[in-house]
Amino acid sequence: MKKIGYIKATLKEEIEEQTESLIAVGCYKIYVEAKENFNPHTKAKLAQVLEILHSGDTLAITRLSILSSSVQSLLDLMFTLESKRVTLQVTKQNFLSSKSYNLDELLFYILEFIEDIRVEKQAYGIDKAKEQGKRLGRPPKLTTKEVLKAIELKQNNTSRQIANRFR
Numbered sequence: 732m733k734k735i736g737y738i739k740a741t742l743k744e745e746i747e748e749q750t751e752s753l754i755a756v757g758c759y760k761i762y763v764e765a766k767e768n769f770n771p772h773t774k775a776k777l778a779q780v781l782e783i784l785h786s787g788d789t790l791a792i793t794r795l796s797i798l799s800s801s802v803q804s805l806l807d808l809m810f811t812l813e814s815k816r817v818t819l820q821v822t823k824q825n826f827l828s829s830k831s832y833n834l835d836e837l838l839f840y841i842l843e844f845i846e847d848i849r850v851e852k853q854a855y856g857i858d859k860a861k862e863q864g865k866r867l868g869r870p871p872k873l874t875t876k877e878v879l880k881a882i883e884l885k886q887n888n889t890s891r892q893i894a895n896r897f898r
Contacts (some may be wrong), residue, residue, distance in 0.1 A: 732787040734820075736761035737780050739797045749793045752822045758791050786816040793823045795840065796847035805844065873897060 736753035738761060740746055746763060753761055762776040777798070784790060790812060792798060799805035809828065812819050819828040826840055860867060873881065877897060884893050 732789070733760075734758050734789040734791055735780055735784065736791045737764070737777060737797065738762065738793075739764040739774075749797075752793050753791050756791055756820065756822055781811065781815075784812070784815060784817045789818040789820050791820045791822060793821070794847055795821055795824065795826070795844040796851060800848055802841060802845070 734757050736750075736758035738746055738749045738753070740763070750761060762780050764774055764776045780790065795805060798808050809819060812828065820826070824840060824843060832840075857867065881893050881897060884896070
C-alpha cells in the first residue's frame, strides 16, 4: 500500500505549495504535470500514475481541480480509481474517497470543484489577454490630454471643481 502524489501546475497554487502538502500527508513519490506541456485532454503523468496504482494504494492531490477540468471527466477518473480499489485523498478539501458522505457534503465538494475550475479559467484568460497586450478593465473616462489638463487645473481648483468640469 503506497501513497502517490499528483501535481498539476496551476495559476492558483504553485508546485512548491502542492509538494509540501503532499509530503506532509506521506506521499513517497510525487508526479508533476509540467505547465508547459499541459493539455487538459492529454495528461501524460496522470496516465503514468494510473498505470502504477494497484489495489489498496492511495492517490493524493491537493484539490479536485488538479485531476480534471470537467465534472464528467472527474467522475470517470473517480470510477476508474474505484474499480482499481485505489483511494483518492484530497488534502485541501479534506476528502477521502474511502469515507461515506451525505448528499450535502458531496454537492459541496462538486461546487468547490466547479468554482476552482472557473477561477483557473478566468485567471488563464486574463494572463493570455495580458500576453497579447490587451487592456483590462473598463476604458478610461479621460483622454491623456484631459488628464494633463486636470493636473494643471489642480493647482488653482478643488478636486470637485475639476471633476465637474470633465463630466
